[in-house]
Amino acid sequence: MAQMSAKKMKLLEDLQAVDFVLAELTLYLDTHPDDAEALQQYQETAEKRQEIKSAVETQFGALCRNTPLPEQNTPGWDEGPWPWQL
């Protein structure tokens, strides 16, 4: 099982944190579609997410299919470690 450095784990947790904010805002906006403040927060968080996701993929390799391959020799989509192996 591949081991992951503390730095990479931290980066992954940053992505999980920002995704949690988006998950919360998405459900909230499903029932409060006219809340401008929440929409603005969603927009800002989604942009921040793109930056973190890009940093994660540069170090971890692709998180999902249909995205450009990272430049470095990072693991491909079908290589571990998988989430339950971390």
Place this chain on the structure above:
Amino acid sequence: MWVYEKKLMYPVKVSECNPRLAKYLIEQYGGADGELAAALRYMNQRYSIPDKVIGLLTDIATEEFAHLEMIAAMVYKLTKDATPEQIRAAGLEDHYVNHGISLFYSNAAGVPFQASYIASKGDPIADLYEDIAAEEKARATYQYIIDISDDPDINDSLKFLREREIVHAQRFREAVEILKEDRNAQKIF
């Protein structure tokens, strides 16, 4: 369609190999109020619910699959190093002789998952009340598992999932109000 992302929704850590705790957690994998039932229930109801609620059902169904993956990760980590003796001591020997160390959609008592756990009435209010009840039952189940678990790392993840059930129930309650307002508006005009 759905796109998979190679990460968990929330970190899952385990303190030590503990097949007995895994046995309890299976309730939320393939049990009546578990994550599989939740995901399939909401996804299936989307087709007959008014448009205003389809987005909510889609988003919550999708999140439930992420929860299902977290439960699977917990069970995997708690059992992967278990010896046959530990499996027997945990009361998982019936599962082991059928499935080995693989996961299976059953409840904590070993009863296989069944579609009758899911209701689909085709009546928006009835379906949403079913969903609110399902979330409250899942919340209660998480609390019961936390009560008997002595693994602080697993309990951290379980508390996250318990809180998500509360949020989902709240959003479903709001959906009921949205549909009621719509129905009342139709009567006026």
